[in-house]
Amino acid sequence: MSKEMLDVLFGLCCDVIVYKNINLEYVSSNLSMKFSNLVKTRDVLNKTVYDVFENDIADIIHKNDLYVITTMKPVKYKVEFNCGAIFELISTPVISDNSLIGIITIGRDVTNEMKIKEQKDSFVATLTHDLKTPTIAQIRMIELLLSDAFGKVPEAQKEMLSQILNSCKYMQRMISYVLNTYKLENGKTRFKNEDFDFIELVKECCLELDSLNTDKNLKFVTKFNLKSSFAKGDRAQLKRVVINMISNAISYAFNNTEIELILEENDEDIIFCTMNESPYMPPDVLNRIFDKYVSGVCGTRFNKTGTGLGLYLSEQIISAHKGKMIAESFVENKNKIGFAIPKIRESVAI
Numbered sequence: 001m002s003k004e005m006l007d008v009l010f011g012l013c014c015d016v017i018v019y020k021n022i023n024l025e026y027v028s029s030n031l032s033m034k035f036s037n038l039v040k041t042r043d044v045l046n047k048t049v050y051d052v053f054e055n056d057i058a059d060i061i062h063k064n065d066l067y068v069i070t071t072m073k074p075v076k077y078k079v080e081f082n083c084g085a086i087f088e089l090i091s092t093p094v095i096s097d098n099s100l101i102g103i104i105t106i107g108r109d110v111t112n113e114m115k116i117k118e119q120k121d122s123f124v125a126t127l128t129h130d131l132k133t134p135t136i137a138q139i140r141m142i143e144l145l146l147s148d149a150f151g152k153v154p155e156a157q158k159e160m161l162s163q164i165l166n167s168c169k170y171m172q173r174m175i176s177y178v179l180n181t182y183k184l185e186n187g188k189t190r191f192k193n194e195d196f197d198f199i200e201l202v203k204e205c206c207l208e209l210d211s212l213n214t215d216k217n218l219k220f221v222t223k224f225n226l227k228s229s230f231a232k233g234d235r236a237q238l239k240r241v242v243i244n245m246i247s248n249a250i251s252y253a254f255n256n257t258e259i260e261l262i263l264e265e266n267d268e269d270i271i272f273c274t275m276n277e278s279p280y281m282p283p284d285v286l287n288r289i290f291d292k293y294v295s296g297v298c299g300t301r302f303n304k305t306g307t308g309l310g311l312y313l314s315e316q317i318i319s320a321h322k323g324k325m326i327a328e329s330f331v332e333n334k335n336k337i338g339f340a341i342p343k344i345r346e347s348v349a350i
Contacts, residue, residue, distance in 0.1 A: 016087065016107030022100055024048055024065050038081055057081060061089070061105075068093050068103050078110070086111045124182050132175050139168045166211050173247070177309040180240065181292075184316050191234040191320055198270060199229040202261060205242045212250045218259055225264040233321050233341060241314040242272060245337055248310065249274035252335070262338070273326055273338025281329040289337075290315040290325055314339070 018029040026044045031052065036042055039052050049058045049065070057079055064075050074092040081087070087107040094102040142165045145153055153161070183189045206220055231238075249259045253276040260275040281289070292312045315325050323341035330336075 015109075016089075016105075018044075018105050019094070020065070020103045020105070022069070022102060024062070024069075024103070026052065027102065037083065038085065054082065064089070064091055065103055065105075069100060072100060079107075084111065085109060086114050124179070132172065132179075135168055135172050135175065139165065139172065142168065162211070169211065173243075176240075177313055181309045181313045181316070184313065184320075189237075189320075191237060193232060194235055195230055195232055196235040196238075197229050198226070198231045198263060198272070199224055201235065201239055202242060202263060202272070205239060205246055206261070209243065209246050209250065212247060216250065216253065216255045218250060218253055218255075218257060221258050221260045223260055223262045223264075226270070227265065229263075231270050231341070231343070234317075237317045238321070238341075241317050241339060244310040244314050245272070245274050245339075248337060249276040249278075252276065252278040254278060254333075265343070269323070269340040269342055271326070271338065271340045273336050275334060275336045277333055278335050280331050280333050281335060286327050286329050289327060311337075 013030060016031060016035055018031060019027045021027050025046055025048055027046075029044050031039050031044050040054065041047070041052065044052045049061045052058070053061065060077070060079055064077050067073075067075050068091045072093050072095070074090060076088065076090045079087050079089060086109070088110045089105055089107045091103055091105040093100050094104055142161055144150065146158055146161055146165070180189070202222070246259075246261070253259055257277040260273075262271070262273040262275060264271050290311045292309065311325075318325055318339045318341060321341045323339055326336065326338040326340060328336040
């Protein structure tokens with residue numbers, strides 16, 4: 001394509017678009033035509049990025065151009081100009097006969113999008129904080145009342161307080177699901193890679209969820225088959241997953257039945273699963289239970305009270321650990337839900 005045709009094409013483009021040769025000199029560009037407020041000179045052709053932009057901006061662009069040249073791969077990055085404008089840039093190698101002949105860079109103004117994202121981040125953080133703080137305070141106060149810290153509480157009142165406490169803890173988990181799902185999806189979660197005892201983690205989760213079992217008279221049966229109970233990963237995040245697995249097993253289990261907590265291993269993975277007696281889920285439902293905002297054994301959106309984020313969040317955390325979710329349903333009304341994570345990992349990351 002001739003330079004004249006490139007100039008016409010670039011001139012019609014709404015975004016910033018430039019073509020540089022292998023010496024990183026501007027050959028064609030619409031910078032001076034539409035974005036003169038971002039550059040030092042209107043005459044950008046045959047000049048380098050340091051002739052066109054201020055040094056701090058030029059350093060960022062030059063660094064990414066060198067990456068494209070050395071790797072022959074595209075790169076996407078953001079640049080914030082002194083005027084406050086934020087551009088998302090995508091630089092792609094131009095290859096002919098297996099040889100690099102130049103770089104095409106397309107830039108889009110994302111200033112408004114970034115401002116909206118910042119406002120959304122602030123809104124979610126404020127909302128969840130304002131809900132979480134009083135909920136935790138309620139839980140602590142009810143626990144003090146139940147412990148007779150302010151005087152003897154009649155048994156009938158303790159029963160009512162216990163139900164209120166369970167509701168508050170449920171609300172706390174729902175707030176946690178919303179906040180952690182948002183943070184995970186927006187790259188704001190940082191995972192640790194630490195050694196921990198998996199059996200102790202499961203026991204800890206069972207104790208925390210014991211209050212959910214008050215009315216259903218369920219029995220936990222542990223089936224641990226491990227040479228070593230030590231695993232590697234982010235203990236706090238994996239605890240969220242285990243708690244969600246067990247609370248789901250309790251929520252949907254038939255009254256007066258057993259819930260099996262299975263912890264085993266194979267050559268590559270450590271596997272945790274819950275097995276309970278609950279309604280059979282056909283394959284089309286089973287395939288949707290890890291989808292966002294799907295809740296309940298019927299697999300519909302918000303079928304059961306809740307956010308429908310628990311299993312979705314669990315899958316995201318397990319994926320970050322390079323693992324996989326497990327879901328099986330049997331016609332004799334038994335369901336197996338769990339996950340497998342590798343025994344050895346160099347890192348944990350989204």
